[in-house]
Amino acid sequence: MKKWVPAASGLLAGFMAATVFFADFSTGPKGTASNDNNANKSNAEKVYVPYGELDEYYMLSSGGHSGQLFVYGLPSMRKIRTVPVFSPDPATGYGFDTKTKEMLGGYTWGDFHHPAISETNGEYDGKFVFANDVANNRIGVVDLSNFHTADIMEMPNMGGPHAGTFVTQNTEYIVMPTRFSVPIGKEYAPLDEFEEKYKGVVSMVTFDQEKKKLDMSYQIMLPPWSYDLSDAGKKVSGDWIVMTTYNTEFATTNNEINASQNDRDYIVLLNWKELEKKVAAGEYEEVNGAKMIDPRKHKGSIYAVPVAKSPHGVDVTPDGTRFIASGKLAPLMTVFSFEKAFEAIKSGDFETEKFGIPVLPYDKIVEREVDPPGALGPLHTQFDDRGNAYNTMFISSEIVKWKIDTGEILDRTPVHYSPGHSTATEGDTASPDGKWIVSLNKIAKDNFLSVGPSHPESMELIDISGDKMSLTYTAPVDPEPHYAQTIHRDKIKTIKIYEKDEKREHSVWKQEDTRIERKGNEVHVYGIAMRSKFVFDAKAKRPDEIKVNQGDKVIIHLTNIDLDQDITHGFGIMDHDLNYEVQPGQTSTIEFTAEKAGTFPIYCTNFCSALHQEMSGYLLVEPK
Amino acid sequence: MAKKLSAGSMASLIGAAALIFASIKFPWWGMKFFAPQYPEGLDIIVYPSTLDGDIDIVNGLNHYIGMAEFSNESFPELQYLPGLIIGLAVIFIIIALLRRKSLLFVPVGLLVVGGALGIYDMNRWLTKFGTELDPKAPIELEPFVPPIIGENILANFVTHSYFTTGSFLLGAAFLLTLLPFWLERRK
Secondary structure, three states: OOOHHHHHHHHHHHHHHHHHHHOOOOOOOOOHHHHHHHHHHHHHHHHOOOOOOOOOEEEEEEOEOOOEEEEEEEOOOEEEEEEEOOOOEOOOOEOOOHHHHHHHOOOOOOOEOOOEEEEEOOEEEEEEEEEEEOOOOEEEEEEOOOOEEEEEEEOOOOOOOOOOOEEOOOOOOEEEEOOOOEEHHHOOOOHHHHHHHEEEEEEEEEEEOOOOEEEEEEEEEEOOOEEEEEEEOOHHHOOEEEEEEEOOOOOOOOHHHHOOOOOEEEEEEEEHHHHHHHHHOOOOEEEOOEEEEOHHHOOOOEEEEEEEOOEEEEEEOOOOOEEEEEEOOOOOEEEEEHHHHHHHHHOOOOOEEEOOEEEOOHHHHEEEEEOOOOOOOEEEEEEOOOOEEEEEEOOOOEEEEEEOOOOOEEEEEEOOOOEEEEEEEOOOOOOOOOOEEEEEEOOOOOOOOOOOOOOOEEEEEEEOOOOOOEEEEEEEEOOOOOOEEEEEHHHOOOOOOOOOOOOOOOOOOOHHHOEEEEEOOEEEEEEEEEOOEEEOOOOOOOOOEEEEEOOOEEEEEEEEOOOOOOOOEEEEEOOOOEEEEEOOOOEEEEEEEOOOOEEEEEEOOOOOOOOHHHOEEEEEEEOO | OOOEOOHHHHHHHHHHHHHHHHHHHOOOEEEEEEEOOEEEEEEEEEOOOOEEEOHHHHHHHHOOOOOOOOOHHHOOHHHHHHHHHHHHHHHHHHHHHHOEHHHHHHHHHHHHHHHHHHHHHHHHHHHHHHHOOOOOOOOOOOOOOOOOOEEEEEOOEEEEEEEOHHHHHHHHHHHHHHHHHHHOOOO
């Protein structure tokens, strides 16, 4: 053997070993993708809420034309509950039992836009959340002690309360301005008479927290502009409401073009404290059951501020000193000073008057215009605890962070895609938390597994606690969220069961007290549900039978006497389109006419125990 | 040798009477039930005059195994027990005031006999409730007797039975009734 062979093979073996152990087999230079991968790992940790722990925030999100309230946990973005507000819900019997059926008033849907949590001193107090139904001129309120809709009220003289719901800083009023002006009482009037006959009305609603009852305090009659969004002042501006308008052109057709002609529209400033005094002094007209006040006849309560064309959102800063309008068609945010506006008002410094409304000089009350290069379609502003504002940009699909005091653009992050509103943690309060912002996107093309032509809307969670925003998580959502408010979990105090109230009307708490009473052709059942049976009449041969005659009116009062957490019973009657639930300690009632003769099983629809399947009975309807 | 009890012994007996009296206001015995669906636990808490805790929930669950319902009415003892306790405290005070050494055995005897009867009575109830199960109950179960003290497993429930504040006060009262024997040892 040649001498060089062992030497060469030794060298080769050496190189082989070195290659195996030390070589870098990766192809080419590392891209940002692998860095992103690392970032995603930490993002996963940020949103992961381990078993046994709870999310830090409730996000109360509008369900749009589902008419429902969606409740999410943050930061996990887990959907916790769907609360039916303006639409019936078979799962809970909402809209089927007597009380909620009456509350829905015959409607089977509503267009839920802007939830507003009740406030005390400009802070969410976690007691109630109000909501507007743009489709049917209603306001609803959800009790946050049980996440049930407590009351719904239909408002006269309105054409869709889009620019609400927002509450004044101590929930004195829930404000609901009209989007589509209509003649008073929706009487017939040709569109040629739009300017004279049509009105944009603002409803000032009060809520009795003890009786859980909504009431119309008074309404404000305004020119037939479209009121888009509104906000209530805080602290120095606490007596004021700001509202954006579009269609100051009074267009009545093809609004896409015709309502987009004026270079300037207006922000309306209303002093609700002044109006309240005038109404109390009797300076109003009674119009379809509402006290209607025309602020143009009462100086000092209404002003207009010119603003770049077709503005959308207007938001008051946490300290209450400024309001920021976002120009839907003019791509900039305008910061106005309340103090400067008050000065102009005090000195009577008005530019002109439009429809009897004094117009404040734009140049004197504007603090600055903020126009991030290339950012298009600013819609809404949210805030953090460090003096920064966050704007959604519908057209350029991003969120822009900027400093309110200087207008300096601090950061921009893309979202996917077309954000409408956003919600920052405690973002509408006098003291935002500055931890998270959720972008409520209108489009989510290709972000999730396909379910056909209609892609889900999406929500993106962005960490805003640092200097730079960090897109952290995304979640699909049922159609369609408009707006949300995010409240710290410590502020919401839920009940676990309903109190055993022996005086409650129609309630029965002992099996032996259950009974079926006949009054003419009405049959009243006073029954109980408990694990795992129904008792309608303890003394009957079969306590779980309801026997009536064809044509009888049947009224079933059912009390769940299981005062045990999470033991909800359902009550479904076959072939009757009826199902409702009773939660622990609750009494609910349904009414129906037994039109069909026959035999109809009754069963517990809400899983309650190991013997849930056996929890049943019969409705027997004897033929005439 | 003086026949009269010392002031210390008197105080000790009166203290015992006070503790016995006070025990009426405290729970004597309890049972806590844990199950996967009840990680927070369900309570039965027994005061001398009343039942407390999650009695309705426990009754609701017990109907599955056909156990009779717990209620204040199902235990006649709860009607007269406070009277007995007050009587006992009064007897202690009388003995303390009489200051007769020979009567020192009465409180100790009463507590021993009373305690033994109490435990016998409890065991009787536990046996009755655990063994006289409704034969028509949906879940058929071997008769069982929960312990007066300690852990027991029944179906999906782990139960802990325990004596608590009121019983400890009685125990302390018992020690106070023994103290005079030591205080009077040299007389």
